[in-house]
């Protein structure tokens with residue numbers, strides 16, 4: 001608090017203290033979780049050298065802790081999901097905000113929010129009973145439980161986040177900016193792609209990052225539809241073969257390991273990795289927002 | 300009333316409503332070509348709405364209704380088959396808030412031309428210089444044409460918006476309180492460039508004060524609650540108004 005501010009009333013100060021405690025304890029919680037992860041997970045590197053941890057075979061029962069297939073599995077599924085979800089999500093947001101007539105928008109917005117609320121297990125059902133058979137029959141894959149199936153489900157899960165955050169960003173672009181472009185003789189279409197979307201760019205980046213965060217951290221649906229085979233997804237057809245992700249591995253194996261065992265620590269190390277990746281993604285999203293603010297950009 | 304022959308823009312019995320809310324009533328107005336027409340009146344009297352009818356900027360609004368005709372060079376701009384984008388290239392508009400498009404100074408000025416007709420680099424370059432000069436901004440930005448437009452000061456941004464409109468080489472320039480956010484020096488610069496421009500361009504301006512209106516007026520129209528109370532050439536409305544309501548307003552005894 002600045003020294004030259006007028007003395008705040010007692011109630012003001014109490015509220016401020018309360019807010020500060022709440023804010024700090026949230027940060028404290030995150031730090032504690034990270035410390036806990038580190039404490040439980042890092043010791044694995046005394047038993048499994050980093051080189052082996054980045055190996056290509058994950059057979060904990062036989063002492064192989066090569067996490068590379070899991071890392072690449074998560075990466076493959078997430079990247080494909082993002083590649084599917086981002087264009088779709090942005091186009092939907094543009095449609096909802098810029099093109100749809102008023103009543104359609106009023107209908108779509110709550111519908112999209114409902115989508116966001118569907119439990120991931122339910123999407124897992126959908127993946128197993130609808131998408132998996134479809135992948136098997138149309139692509140001729142040996143099984144329908146593949147990386148592609150997981151990616152499609154993840155894309156579906158990331159969509160509501162991407163759409164609503166991107167739509168908010170478009171909504172924050174002043175109407176007068178659109179008017180300025182239209183008044184120059186630009187068509188509605190040119191205005192959308194040359195003015196409105198660029199003006200909302202930082203919010204759209206945030207939307208993508210949040211969608212990606214949602215995809216990479218998702219466990220249940222992915223576990224149900226990706227087949228969970230810990231193989232290196234390096235061949236050209238990997239997308240149509242089963243994969244195993246980091247999250248699915250932790251969820252499936254955590255219940256069976258002895259506290260403090262190498263396997264236990266290895267799973268925590270995977271958790272650290274996941275935490276760091278999600279943290280980085282969120283940091284990128286946040287810095288996009290800050291950069292925009294500093295620039296004194298349009299809001 | 301302006302002689303209809305020399306009127307660039309004519310409103311023939313125009314009424315306009317947002318929903319059930321009629322905001323312009325039976326407007327009959329002739330706007331003389333290559334002069335500055337000042338359109339003034341209290342807040343909410345329909346000035347902005349009237350301007351936006353001239354470049355059809357209200358087309359996208361839901362539930363509005365227009366009766367009467369708006370003519371540009373004796374052609375009904377609301378007639379079926381009118382090319383609205385082409386109309387808006389002929390009729391430029393500058394808004395109250397300076398609103399640079401996201402991008403550089405150069406991008407802003409050349410936004411209109413690159414959308415449409417002109418693609419040759421040499422033409423674009425000379426257009427860029429010319430437009431910025433006519434908006435009295437060239438000297439201040441000539442060394443940083445490729446820096447982001449939103450780093451300019453408010454006054455510079457507004458002149459950039461004027462340059463952006465001028466790059467279209469419009470026949471008509473509509474300005475809605477273009478200097479409301481500007482300091483006196485920037486305001487004077489903008490007014491000066493408008494007086495230069497009137498030789499080649501028909502200007503319609505909603506001034507941000509009665510004084511500004513009086514300074515710029517070649518022709519003026521006073522609007523009150525959607526009704527066109529009085530119109531007349533030169534500074535007549537400001538020095539010798541005929542209607543009591545106009546007189547009350549310009550002498551400040553009103554609203």
Ligand SMILES: Nc1ncnc2c1ncn2[C@@H]1O[C@H](COP(=O)(O)OP(=O)(O)OP(=O)(O)O)[C@@H](O)[C@H]1O
Pocket residue numbers: 317320322340341342343344345346347348349360
């Ligand atoms: N998009 C809109 N939808 C509904 N009503 C509107 C809309 N725009 C303007 N109006 C109404 O039309 C009337 C005239 O508005 P307008 O903006 O044309 O006035 P103005 O003379 O430009 O006022 P100001 O000096 O405050 O800019 C006002 O009563 C306003 O509430």
Ligand SMILES: [Mg+2]
Pocket residue numbers: 346347348475
């Ligand atoms: Mg107005």
